[in-house]
Amino acid sequence: MPQRETPLPTVLEPRGRTFGEEERAAVLRVLDSAVLCGAFGREARALESEMAALYGRAEAVSSSSGTAALHIALAAAGVGPGDEVVTTPVSDFGTVAPVLAQGARVVFADVRADDGNLDPAAVEAAITPRTRAVVAVHLFGGAADVARLREICDRHGILLVEDCAQAWLGEDEDGRLLGTAGDIACFSLQQYKHITAGDGGLCITDDPELARGMRLFMDKGWDRSEGRIHRTMGLNYRMTELVAAVARAQLARVPEVVRLRRERAARFAAAVERLVPAPGVRLPSRRAGHAWWVMPLLVDDNSRWAHGLQDAGVPALRGYLERPLYANPALSGHHPGPCPRAETLIDRTLLVLQWNEGYTEDDVDRIARTLGEVGAR
Secondary structure, eight states: OOOOOOOOOOTTSGGGSOOOHHHHHHHHHHHHHTOOOTTTSSHHHHHHHHHHHHHTOSEEEEESSHHHHHHHHHHHTTOOTTOEEEEOSSSOGGGTHHHHHTTOEEEEOOBOTTTOOBOHHHHHHHOOTTEEEEEEEOGGGOOOOHHHHHHHHHHHTOEEEEEOTTOTTOBOTTSOBTTSSSSEEEEEOBTTSSSOSBSOEEEEESOHHHHHHHHHHHBTTBOGGGSSOBOSOOOBOOOOHHHHHHHHHHHTTHHHHHHHHHHHHHHHHHHHHHOSSOOSOBOOSOOTTOOOSEEEEEOSOHHHHHHHHHHTTOOEEESSSSSOGGGSGGGTTSOSOSOHHHHHIIIIIEEEEEOOTTOOHHHHHHHHHHHHHHHHO
16 A cells, blocks of 8 residues: 655644744743733733834734734724624634624625635625724735725725734735734734734734724723723733743744745645646635735635545645634524625635645645646546
8 A cells, every 4th residue: 555645734733833942932931030911021012012013013912812803903993882894704703703792793795706805896885874994804815905995994984904814924916014004903823823822912003092992902991000990991801921922932933934835835836837637726816925824726616626635635625614704603693695706615616725834845746736636536
């Protein structure tokens, strides 16, 4: 029998994560300080400064998760009962949970068929006098059309929030960093992201009032500079010092992590284009500036492709989600059908491959070769 190939690295094992002595030293530094709470230590504040500098924005605010980052952003934006927030049905539930937590209504706009990002025309059609914000997800590391979304939001007087959880150091077609067009941009440090501290979130903004609102909501509405007075409603979304210290070491690695993912993605694209016969697979049409959180592909039958790749030892996910967000029980007031392009992607045409900087050139060639074999069946 032929020898089974070594499994591809995943983010749940050391080969698929980029950790080193810097992260180990960071943990010990915090333990030696005896201060593990972010309200009293230095690591969380230092991480915020370093994040703001990385993106060239005035302020950064840390939090306990990417979902918490979105929640403090929407709370600072004043989203509340009776308001509406427009966003995509193709995303993690963390994109919409904060809207629901604020008592507001999620309004779903359809996506572009070629990459799953929000269709600006659908967003504009979904805006009503009750719309308070648009949350644009940069799906899989590829850019949503933030230039058009920015123009739409400005014209209607509403806030643009960028969900950059999957798009660390991604860029739009003009080379502008994703996360620099929105009023607020939110990032995640969850286990599966480009960099990780287990969990954790970061928001960036140029608006000092939004930054103040986010800091207050993150720490129970408490401005610690003036004593124990709770100025607004808030939750405990503080980032711990251990998380912040590891995140600081990871933040320094982001440029190299993204560079390697892009390098491997370019090799993969070239290998797929050389396949004979053509495998019936399309890569994203907008690849410039892509951060490659995963490798999204368009196929004719995602179920067939997923099963074929999995049988050959290449992890593949049919559709990314089991259903659009609005079809989940938690959003049972939304009936299937409002976003047909999103439903087509999930049900039939979208195939997602894991991707990370731990892949070797041989790994990439193997994935491409397996695609060709599945396509030829």
